[in-house]
Amino acid sequence: PINVIFMFLQGGASHLDMYDMKETMPAEIRGKYHPAPTSVSGLQLCEKLPKLASCANHFSLIRSMHSYTSKHGEGDVHIMCGSELDKNLQARGIGAVLSQQQKQQAPIPPFVHVGDMKHPAYTAPGFGGYMGRTYDPYLINQDPSSKNFSVKEFETGAVMDVSRLAGRKHLLKSLDRYQANREKQLEFAQSHNRFSQRALELSTSRKAKQAFDLSQEPEKIRNAYGNNRVGQGMLLARRLVEAGVRFVTVQGYVDTGIYAWDHHWGIYPHLEQQLPIYDNSYSALLTDLADRGMLDTTLVITAGEFGRTPKINSEKRGPGRDHWGQCFSLTLGGGGVKTGRIIGASDKNGAVPTDRPVSVADFVATVYHALGIDAKAKYLAQGRSMTMLPHGNIVRELF
DSSP: OOEEEEEEOTTTOOHHHHTSOOTTSOHHHHOSOOEEEOSSTTOEEETTOHHHHHTGGGEEEEEEEEOSOSSTTHHHHHHHHSSOOOSSSOOOOHHHHHHHHSOOOSSSOSEEEESOOOOTTSOOTTSOGGGOGGGSOEEEOSOTTSTTOOOGGGOOOTTOOHHHHHHHHHHHHHHHHHHHHHOTTOHHHHHHHHHHHHHHHHHTOHHHHHHTOGGGSOHHHHHHHOSSHHHHHHHHHHHHHHHTOOEEEEEOOOSSSSOTTOOSSOHHHHHHHHHHHHHHHHHHHHHHHHHTTOGGGEEEEEEOSSEEOSSOOOOTTSOOOOEEOSSEEEEEEETTOOOSOEEOEEOTTSSSEEESOEEHHHHHHHHHHHHTOOTTOEEEETTEEEESOSSOOOOGGGO
């Protein structure tokens, strides 16, 4: 089976300063950086991404993405679900659908979010949506690079032996049987039962505990990924996939606060800090997966919810770029997709796609195809028959 590691560049990374450089345009469009050659003929990336340039043969680049919106929160849901925002029956994330269609076998969560990516005004992106909380990701909100990083749910505790856990499991089953008789028609009760059963199974899983233990990695490997939230998050993602997790989303920035790729002002001081972290962690993951023979079975995605405006603004705190959903870029590598490809193109300003436009629905359809997910499967939610992915066409050039 194919697994996924998705580094979410939340806030909207600048395609013009990273993947789709416009060297011949005026400074207010082309920005501060210059394009540099990569290991793939004809592909140029920002000069600040030298490590990624050296392993560009491991991924493909789509330069003609477009979204339904230029708003945070909404855009997050769109890129992770492939459907427009619906506050009544919110669409489910890719990882949730994967968990529902391809049942987890390993004693470890099937779907993990490293970092809380929920916008305060919107539904958490990529969660179970109308399928219910049973299909929400297991959320890790601690910093994986912290010396005190540990996942408490997999610690049985010094005074808690396995026999006591077994006793609790027996008691829980008895209570659930009683509750089930009382609430046979209540969907939430069934979801709660499945969720509780899974939690108990995980609490006694040695495999789950070891997968979350970064201290088992050699110092050389940890340093290669980078001793920061993103780098260690990507290393953790590799460990989780290796242990049987099917889908891991990693919050792709180090700055405090939400939407740290949201560079309305001071874009270049911010990028000076963020691009080396992105370059280091992404290239380290691709190289590590290739070295371990895992790249063919692991689809690695890096994407934000949209791009940035072609024209740099004149913010008094320092020039920046604003939200831009009409055109942006993303990368996909490994996982059975053809690599070293450039899909689509934007106009001279990087403002709109001019060749092979790819919508967020098309992107999700493409990921579904790689994973073997039935995009047209139906799911009954609140009495309505919902299609997993109502719209979207596979980017066939990647297969």
